[in-house]
Amino acid sequence: MTRFISDLELTDMQDSTSMFLQILNAFGAVATPIVVVIIGWIVSRNLKRLENQQWRNQELIKVRLGYYQELAPSLNDLFCYFTFVGNWKQLSPVDVVSLKRQLDRTLYSAAPLFNSKVIEAYDTFTELCFQTFNRWGDDAKLRTGFYHRREHFPGQWMPEWDRYFDRKIDDSVTAVELEAVRAAYTAILAALVGDMDLTRSRTDYASAAVAANADVWRRTPMEDVRGEP
Template sequence: MQPINTPWNSLEIVKLVLGVLTPLSVACLGWLVARRLKRLELVQWTNQRLIEKRLALYDAVAPQLNALLCFYTWIGYWKDISPDDVIRAKRDLDRTFHIYRYLFDDDVYDAYHTYIHALFDVHTGPGRDARIRSLVQAPDGDRSVHGSYEWKPAWSDRFATANVVPKDDVLRYYTQLMERLRVALGATR
């Protein structure tokens, strides 16, 4: 027998191979696109959950941060915030920021750290509370007289009056922290 080497048979083979490869190529491409879309959807879902968690944390810490701002700058409802409330707010904020530190960029934690160190003398000794860097009596008022709470004489020892940070600096540190939190939430002005 003589081999069949006609151009017609070669053309038929190429058409047959292309006929099989085309649907396979389309199927593979479709699978790759679907996989990429699924991955993109997962990333989008994860980012959405992260933003929701950050927003919940913001809802928890923003009122406490604002209470500290009011107390230290003698504005708003500072008369309603006792030294016990200030120490409690610091503890709650420390716990929240340390637990969820890695859900935010480092600049959020750094801004928090700067704000807290401006407000408190944190190195007071083992087992001792941080001391409040503010005055009991100032031109803006007298915490022992003007507060809506009954002043306890022992509270005077909770204040570190030597290195009080100016109100303008407290406001600046607060604003920097809140701006960093806003950026972390993806909120634009």
């Protein structure tokens, strides 16, 4: 049986629909500013967080740069000493061990500020240059020969310095050893530069020609005079 909607019921329905639309409009008018405020707050918070992150990164890079300026000269001194370039003749074994201690103290105390690759590269470099964990009370030994060092040291070579080396006076330093030190030195500098994010790190920070300083060309004074191999 079909039921017809009376005019009164139709009017009531229209009034209800109109009221509902008015409520929606009123809610929209109130909600829109609230939504805009919320979105603005979220955007502002994210921008502030980004600014803080950028500021922290910039401050971290400044601190790392300061450590680099402190570490780089000593690292270069070690590289020069173990590859017989630059100022190697001016450094005594005692000086070199002291350099390592200074570097260890500086870098390991600042380790939380650097990427783990920096510490790994430093450990590799120093392990190639020094023999550590010797007898109690003994200093680290230098993984290099001392024939040329004793001959060319500008001051007085002290006999007790011979014990600072891991080999005898007649033992040679090979081109392979020198190239390994050069590669490790390049790796530690590249890691430090990469951590500062200032520029792309280079593939080489030292000439491969250091391998030519191996003891394969060493002569005794008498052989030098005679020109014998």
